[in-house]
Amino acid sequence: MADQILVGTRKGTFLVQKTGGAWRPRLVGHAGVCCNYAAGDPHTGTLWAALGFGHWGAKLSRSDDNGETWHDASQVKYPTDARYLGHPMPDETGELAATVLRDATLLKLWALAFGPGGQIYVGTIPGGLFMSKDNGDSFQLNRPLWNHESRGGDLANGRGVLDTHWFGTPASEGEFAPGLHSILVHPQDPQRLYVAISTAGVLESPDGGQTWLNRNKGLINDYLPNPEAEWGHDAHCIALCPGDPDHVWQQSHNGVFYSADGTATWKRVSQPQQGVHFGFPIAVHESQGGTAWVVPGKADTERMTIGGGLFVARTQDGGRTWEDLRAGLPQQNAYDVVLRHALGYDRGRLAFGSTTGNLFVSEDSGATWSTAANHLPPIYSVRFA
């Protein structure tokens, strides 16, 4: 069982450990630097941090001594022939330019995942998946996903089509580019991968990334003319049940979705009257595929807690019913926003952190919570490690 929590924040990387009966955070690296995602490789014990320097760009950092020291890893770099279709904003005259072909450069390192045998996966903005087969000594752009027909095909070699169904994410900081934020490795078949992109949706690869299939059937986007369009879905976060991996959950811009057939189909299981609809992160029980947790926000138009009270919602029946979990969480004047990577789960323990720098931990599946920290920098990721 993981006995520490790795927290990525706007101003550095924190390690949270339980000492004297309390969870206590400690700044262990990257002071003053944005850490978008930090996680430990369960196969090797190496800790990884996806950094974003305001001036020097996105950089991958690693620690081989449990966070005591960090150093630059081999860096993720887009090949010079990599291009994608961007959606520029209207210019000063109000003119909306047509889709523009852009040279790809790494805008953001956004997510990490780990597989057996030295496999490491990195999700990025503008929407590329990078893979390592040698424990991070080198990373390569996954071309089949980069060249997927849904985003124009192989634009490097001129055979593509200047038409993309992938749209951007506001998390892209300065450019409205797609972001690959969730990577799931099937626990029983590591060649089977799922990714989720804002804003395209979910794709599955059955063969280690050589082919990618649309997995958006059943998703609903209330902001498209056709809400059940094949592409253009804003999945915020996806997570699977390790012990029963056909059960996959999704917190989307348009609600909470659940799949019991390995993403072949989705069903919206939001309960708006209970506040369960909008949010960013989602976590799944290790063996009960119908049990999941979300941290609700009031609405996409009002991204705040509901009534100033912070709560986690849990379902134990595949989304048919939900219960509020509030014990130990602030219920007045609490305006915490919890971002998509900022809810972690590990065998009955949960931890989540907010953009207001508060970190909460539960050791009883969310029934009760304790405050591990206040006043941390805005929290971007929380992972048991």
Place this chain on the structure above:
Amino acid sequence: MAKVELARHLCVLFPQLAGEELQVEASTVAEVVSGLEARAPGFAFYVCDERGRLRTHVNIFVGEVRVSDRRRLTDPVMSDSRVLIMQALSGG
């Protein structure tokens, strides 16, 4: 040999470039960057992107003139030039 001055943060990130006065044999700004990369592997990717373009929030000055070719860094550098590499206020 051009004299190179780095923002303090770059010296913190690349301590092998801190301390003594840096001098690099170069006739263009691009060669200054590659010269520093040779001494401190990884440096170039902090200052430039994958395509060698100067990062948006980084400035390079030759004397008191900001480089004009941010795409290929072909601005000339003389033997007695003073080259400054620093972060821009816009990226703060």
